[in-house]
Amino acid sequence: MFLNTRQLSLLSHIMQALAEPHEEMALREQIGSWVLDLLQAQFYASFVWQPGSQAFERPVVINMDPGNLDRYLAHYQYHDPITPVMQRYRVAIRSTDVMAQPALMRTEFFNDFLARDGLHWGVNLYAWQGGHNIGDMRIWRDKRRENFSADDLQLLDLIGPAYVAALARARQGQGAVAVPVASSVLAAPLSPREWQAARMVAQGLADKEIARALGVSITTVRTHLERSFRKLGVHNRAGLAHALSQCPEPRG
CATH class of the missing domain: 3.30.450.40 (GAF domain)
Structure with missing residues (x-):
């Protein structure tokens, strides 16, 4: 193969x-x-x-x-x-x-x-x-x-x-509660694109809507979100929305 x-x-x-x-x-x-x-x-x-x-x-x-x-x-x-x-x-x-x-x-x-x-x-x-x-x-x-x-x-x-x-x-x-991670102890900050995608998740947008708003593919959106999950130490969209509230918007 x-x-x-x-x-x-x-x-x-x-x-x-x-x-x-x-x-x-x-x-x-x-x-x-x-x-x-x-x-x-x-x-x-x-x-x-x-x-x-x-x-x-x-x-x-x-x-x-x-x-x-x-x-x-x-x-x-x-x-x-x-x-x-x-x-x-x-x-x-x-x-x-x-x-x-x-x-x-x-x-x-x-x-x-x-x-x-x-x-x-x-x-x-x-x-x-x-x-x-x-x-x-x-x-x-x-x-x-x-x-x-x-x-x-x-x-x-x-x-x-x-x-x-x-x-x-x-x-x-299933059912495990994610531990909130303060922005001061993040292993790595979110990139501007990751932060934009995560913010739209917090607003309740679906992946297709986020892709359309950012002008990227759904696969790219999901890559941004996967990286955001890892960086913020969360495992689902609800946890991402909660953790994002503790993160300042990145510059650049």
């Missing part, structure tokens, strides 16, 4: 992020954004399997219609011919590995759910910790692009163990 400079850089960002503490939902969203770039895909969803209800819940999605997501949660996940089979795998698996594309395209699941958002070629990675499925990544391309390659599967498999470990740590840390 050959990786170009862009892929090596993205893979490095992903592995670094997976080694750091994160809130679970933020982790799945951040990694999803980078994985889309890494695999040159357009659509992403991540769910957590709930054994009690026998359903996928707690969704994180990128570039998918919220109404269509609601239909999936309420109906289509129970009429899904591929995901229950793909979920059994401990490695990255393509939708075409469990059902031929022409057969999938004849199903209700494809025509009334996948096709509504333009999802055509899919690959899933499930995070298994022992016998428990603690999260997943579902990446899709539209029909104008090619199916995922063997190299794409290997890339996801490289990420897999670190993704499982990061989700497990995030679960253990």
Whole structure:
């Protein structure tokens, strides 16, 4: 498998992020954004399997219609011919590995759910910790692009163990209270761009709104926020907003 400079850089960002503490939902969203770039895909969803209800819940999605997501949660996940089979795998698996594309395209699941958002070629990675499925990544391309390659599967498999470990740590840390860090003891001050992005988080803006306001990509916004989390010693957006109130606006 050959990786170009862009892929090596993205893979490095992903592995670094997976080694750091994160809130679970933020982790799945951040990694999803980078994985889309890494695999040159357009659509992403991540769910957590709930054994009690026998359903996928707690969704994180990128570039998918919220109404269509609601239909999936309420109906289509129970009429899904591929995901229950793909979920059994401990490695990255393509939708075409469990059902031929022409057969999938004849199903209700494809025509009334996948096709509504333009999802055509899919690959899933499930995070298994022992016998428990603690999260997943579902990446899709539209029909104008090619199916995922063997190299794409290997890339996801490289990420897999670190993704499982990061989700497990995030679960253990849920509910932990971040200790406020005074600006006088910060290991490193925020850069002007990091401070701007963090201030917009404190104002309640979403990542897409921040990207539009700053004229940068969503990936850049999330990089700014990740660095701000580390510098301020917090692990989520609420902690960031609180810690920012103690930080003076940087000059320059």
